[in-house]
Amino acid sequence: MYNKMLYQVSQNRLEEIILYKAGFWIRLGASILDNLIISIPVAIIVFMFTGHYDADDLNARILSTLYSIILPVYWYGRTIGKRICGIRIQTYDTHEPPKITTMLMRVLVAGIVYALTLGIGVIVSSK
Numbered sequence: 001m002y003n004k005m006l007y008q009v010s011q012n013r014l015e016e017i018i019l020y021k022a023g024f025w026i027r028l029g030a031s032i033l034d035n036l037i038i039s040i041p042v043a044i045i046v047f048m049f050t051g052h053y054d055a056d057d058l059n060a061r062i063l064s065t066l067y068s069i070i071l072p073v074y075w076y077g078r079t080i081g082k083r084i085c086g087i088r089i090q091t092y093d094t095h096e097p098p099k100i101t102t103m104l105m106r107v108l109v110a111g112i113v114y115a116l117t118l119g120i121g122v123i124v125s126s127k
Helices: 024-050 058-074 080-085 100-116 120-125
Strands: 002-008 014-020
Touching: 024 058, 024 080, 058 100, 100 120
Parallel strands: none
Antiparallel strands: 002 014
């Protein structure tokens, strides 16, 4: 599945590019990379502030959620894992990088939906 878009390269020149939707497996790979890469710094930060670390610690969950919400806004739709995999988050209609409200909806609301559907929502949303 792809979308054709016209981008203005210069004042007088338009260039047509094809944007492909990232599939389930590449997004899963980016998510796994994000979790592996971010877990070490989060563990160190939480340990420095609390003196112990537990993966279910509220501080660790807050830092991980902030990473998922804030980084794509400032890195034009990319997290570290998405950058490695060569994909990015973009708005559906304008193909622009996400804003903070988009990321809040994506991370918080989608997380609730995925939890309520016991993970089936993740598979359905990948199509």
